[in-house]
Amino acid sequence: MSRIKDCFARLETAGRKALIPYVTAGDPSPAVTVPLLHAMVEAGADILELGVPFSDPMADGPVIQLACERALSHGTRLLDVLDMVAEFRTTDSQTPIVLMGYLNTVEVLGYANFAARAKAAGVDGILTVDLPPEESDEFVEVMRAAEIDVIYLLAPTTDESRIKSVCEKGSGYVYYVSLKGVTGSAALDVAAVEEKLKQVRRHTDMPLGVGFGIRDDASARAVSQVADGVIVGSVLVNRIAELVAQPEQIPAQVSRIIAGMRAAMDA
Amino acid sequence: MPTKAELAALMQLPDDRGHFGPYGGRFVSETLIGALQELESTYESLWRDPEFQAEFDKDLAHYVGRPSPLYHAERLSRENGGAQIYLKREDLNHTGAHKVNNTIGQALIAKKMGKPRVIAETGAGQHGVASATVAARLGLECVVYMGIEDVRRQALNVYRMKLLGATVVPVESGTRTLKDAMNEAMRDWVTNVDSTYYIIGTAAGPHPYPKLVRDFQSIIGREARQQSLDQIGRLPDALVACVGGGSNAIGLFHPFIEDADVRMYGVEAGGYGIETGQHAAPLSAGRPGVLHGNRTYLMEDDAGQILGTHSVSAGLDYPGVGPEHAWLKDAGRAEYVDATDEEALAAFRTLTKVEGIMPALESSHAVAYALKLARTMRKDQIIVVNLSGRGDKDIHTVASLDGIDV
Ligand SMILES: Cc1ncc(COP(=O)(O)O)c(C=O)c1O
Numbered sequence: 001m002s003r004i005k006d007c008f009a010r011l012e013t014a015g016r017k018a019l020i021p022y023v024t025a026g027d028p029s030p031a032v033t034v035p036l037l038h039a040m041v042e043a044g045a046d047i048l049e050l051g052v053p054f055s056d057p058m059a060d061g062p063v064i065q066l067a068c069e070r071a072l073s074h075g076t077r078l079l080d081v082l083d084m085v086a087e088f089r090t091t092d093s094q095t096p097i098v099l100m101g102y103l104n105t106v107e108v109l110g111y112a113n114f115a116a117r118a119k120a121a122g123v124d125g126i127l128t129v130d131l132p133p134e135e136s137d138e139f140v141e142v143m144r145a146a147e148i149d150v151i152y153l154l155a156p157t158t159d160e161s162r163i164k165s166v167c168e169k170g171s172g173y174v175y176y177v178s179l180k181g182v183t184g185s186a187a188l189d190v191a192a193v194e195e196k197l198k199q200v201r202r203h204t205d206m207p208l209g210v211g212f213g214i215r216d217d218a219s220a221r222a223v224s225q226v227a228d229g230v231i232v233g234s235v236l237v238n239r240i241a242e243l244v245a246q247p248e249q250i251p252a253q254v255s256r257i258i259a260g261m262r263a264a265m266d267a
Numbered sequence: 268m269p270t271k272a273e274l275a276a277l278m279q280l281p282d283d284r285g286h287f288g289p290y291g292g293r294f295v296s297e298t299l300i301g302a303l304q305e306l307e308s309t310y311e312s313l314w315r316d317p318e319f320q321a322e323f324d325k326d327l328a329h330y331v332g333r334p335s336p337l338y339h340a341e342r343l344s345r346e347n348g349g350a351q352i353y354l355k356r357e358d359l360n361h362t363g364a365h366k367v368n369n370t371i372g373q374a375l376i377a378k379k380m381g382k383p384r385v386i387a388e389t390g391a392g393q394h395g396v397a398s399a400t401v402a403a404r405l406g407l408e409c410v411v412y413m414g415i416e417d418v419r420r421q422a423l424n425v426y427r428m429k430l431l432g433a434t435v436v437p438v439e440s441g442t443r444t445l446k447d448a449m450n451e452a453m454r455d456w457v458t459n460v461d462s463t464y465y466i467i468g469t470a471a472g473p474h475p476y477p478k479l480v481r482d483f484q485s486i487i488g489r490e491a492r493q494q495s496l497d498q499i500g501r502l503p504d505a506l507v508a509c510v511g512g513g514s515n516a517i518g519l520f521h522p523f524i525e526d527a528d529v530r531m532y533g534v535e536a537g538g539y540g541i542e543t544g545q546h547a548a549p550l551s552a553g554r555p556g557v558l559h560g561n562r563t564y565l566m567e568d569d570a571g572q573i574l575g576t577h578s579v580s581a582g583l584d585y586p587g588v589g590p591e592h593a594w595l596k597d598a599g600r601a602e603y604v605d606a607t608d609e610e611a612l613a614a615f616r617t618l619t620k621v622e623g624i625m626p627a628l629e630s631s632h633a634v635a636y637a638l639k640l641a642r643t644m645r646k647d648q649i650i651v652v653n654l655s656g657r658g659d660k661d662i663h664t665v666a667s668l669d670g671i672d673v
Binding site: 054055056057058059060061062065069072077078079102103104105106107108109129130131132134135152153154155157158159162166177180181182185 | 284292293294295296297298300301302440446447450454457458459460461556557558560567569570571573
C-alpha cells in the first residue's frame with residue numbers, strides 16, 4: 001500500500017483527521033528543511049507538503065513568493081529538494097511526502113527521469129499547480145508507473161464535469177482550494193466548503209484535503225470537521241520569515257503552531 | 268518551407284484545446300480554469316457574431332483611425348541600398364501603437380460579459396495606456412500592473428495611465444519587469460475573478476488568449492496584404508516585425524501564412540548580444556518549457572528557473588514568447604533573428620533622421636533587421652516592416668543614453 005493510503009487508513013481507524021503542513025524547501029536556507037520536517041512530524045503532522053521553489057509562483061501570494069525567493073537565493077533546485085527527501089527518509093520511512101510546485105522545474109528534467117529520481121528519494125505524491133488534468137495524460141501515466149500519486153486541485157469554481165475528471169485522474173487525495181484567490185488569502189467560509197465537499201464526495205472515495213485560508217487553531221478545527229485533511233501553509237511560512245535571522249529556532253517555533261492545530265483538531 | 272497542405276493546416280490552429288503543435292495549451296491553476304472556459308465560449312460566439320464584428324470594425328475605423336497607412340520609405344530604401352522598405356504604420360494608431368487593436372476587442376468582450384473592472388500587465392506601458400484608454404471610454408475601472416523597473420523607464424506612460432484614470436500598481440517581486448507584472452495580474456484575476464476581466468497584452472498566456480489576441484491583431488496583416496496588392500500590385504517578399512510576446516508580429520504574419528513566397532522574420536531583442544546571455548531572445552537562444560499558462564520557448568536555467576532578461580526596450584523584455592511563434596519556428600514557416608540594443612538604437616536614429624518617423628525602441632529592432640536584410644536583396648524586392656509603435660515614450664531613454672536630462 002502507498003504511504004498516503006496507509007496514512008489515511010490509520011487515521012480513519014484512530015478517528016482523526018490529517019494535518020498537512022506546507023513549507024518551501026530550502027527556505028530560508030537548505031540546512032533548515034530536514035530538521036524542520038522531522039520536527040513537524042513530531043508535533044503531529046501526518047503528511048508533509050514540500051514546496052519546490054520556482055522563480056514565478058503565479059498561484060501564490062506574497063508570503064510563499066518570498067519563501068521561493070529566499071530558497072532560490074541559495075540555489076535550491078528540484079534535485080536538491082529530492083536530496084532533502086532522501087535525507088529525511090533515512091530516519092522516517094512512514095510519513096508521506098508530497099512535492100508541490102510548478103511544472104517547469106519537472107519539465108526540464110523530463111517526466112521519466114524525474115519520476116525515477118523522486119521515487120528513489122522517497123517521494124509519494126506530486127502536485128503541480130499549473131498542470132490541470134487536460135494537459136496531464138502523459139504526466140499521469142509516467143507518475144503512475146513510478147507509483148507516485150498525482151494530486152489535483154479543485155476550486156470553488158470547478159464545475160461538476162471537471163470534478164469528475166479530476167477525481168478520475170488523481171490519486172492520493174484531493175486538494176480543495178477553499179477560496180477564490182492565491183495562497184495566503186484571508187477568510188474562509190466553512191459552510192460553503194462543506195457544501196462543495198458534499199458534491200465532490202459523490203464522485204470519489206479519495207480523502208478530501210482543504211487548504212488556503214487556514215490560519216489558526218480554530219479554522220483548523222472547523223475544517224477538520226468537514227474534511228479528511230487540513231492543509232496549512234502561509235501561517236507556517238510567515239513564521240519562518242520572521243525567524244530568518246534565527247534559523248535555529250525555526251523547527252521548534254513552527255512545530256508549536258502545528259501542535260496547537262493538532263490539539264484543536266483532536267479535541 | 269512546409270507544403271501547401273501543411274500551411275493550410277497551420278492556418279487552422281490552434282486546436283480546440285489551444286495547442287499549436289506541442290505549444291500553447293492551458294497550464295494554469297484550477298482556480299482560473301472556470302474563468303478561461305467562460306472567456307473561451309464568450310469569445311467564440313462573439314467572434315462569429317456579425318454585430319460584434321461590426322462594432323469592432325467601427326471602433327477600429329473611427330476610434331483607432333484604421334486602416335493604418337502602408338508607407339513606402341523611399342529615401343530610407345535608397346540610402347540603405349537593396350530592397351524597397353515599406354512601413355506598416357501602427358505608430359499612427361490612437362495611443363501610438365498596435366496594442367490598441369487588441370484592447371478595443373478585449374474591452375468589448377469585457378463589456379459583453381458585464382465585468383465592471385479590467386486589469387492589465389504592461390512592460391513599455393503601451394498596452395497599459397491602451398487598456399486605460401478603452402477603460403476610460405467604456406467607464407470601466409482599470410488597474411495596470413507594471414514592474415517597478417519599467418515604471419522608472421517609462422515614466423511618461425505611467426503618468427498617461429494615471430491621467431486616464433487607471434491605477435498603476437508597481438510590482439516589486441522577481442525581476443521587477445514584464446513577467447512579474449503578468450504574475451501579479453494573474454494573482455489579481457484569481458482573487459477577483461467574478462468582477463474582473465484580464466486584458467492580456469500579447470499573444471501569449473493560457474488558451475484562448477494567444478488565439479483571441481492574434482485574431483484582433485490580424486487586422487494589421489489583412490490590411491497590409493491588401494495594401495500591397497493595391498499599391499505595389501503584388502505581395503511583399505518579406506515581412507519583418509519585432510517579437511516581445513509576439514502580438515504585433517503574429518498580427519502581421521498570420522494572414523500571410525499560406526503565401527509561401529512571403530518570408531517572415533520575427534526580430535527578438537538581442538540586448539547586449541546573444542553571446543552575453545543578456546538578452547530577451549527565447550526563440551533564438553532558449554528552449555521549450557511552461558510559463559504563464561502556455562508551453563513555449565523560454566529563457567530558463569538548467570533547473571527550469573526563469574532567467575532575467577535584458578533589453579533596452581521594456582516591451583521586448585520578456586523571457587517567453589507566444590506559442591504560435593514557437594510553432595511557426597519549429598514548422599519552418601517563420602524565421603527568428605535578433606537585433607541588439609545598439610543596432611536598435613542606431614535604427615531609431617536613422618529612421619528619425621531619414622524619414623522623419625520616430626519609432627518605438629521595440630519597433631526599432633524590426634527596422635534594424637530590415638535594413639540589414641534589405642542590403643542582401645535586390646532593388647525590386649519588397650520588405651514590409653511592422654512599425655508597431657511611435658517613439659515618443661522612449662525619448663527619455665534615448666536622451667539619457669546621450670547624457671541629456673529632458
Ligand atoms: C510599440 C511596441 N511594439 C512591440 C511591443 C512588443 O509586444 P508584442 O511582441 O506583443 O508585439 C510592444 C510592447 O509593449 C510595444 O509597445
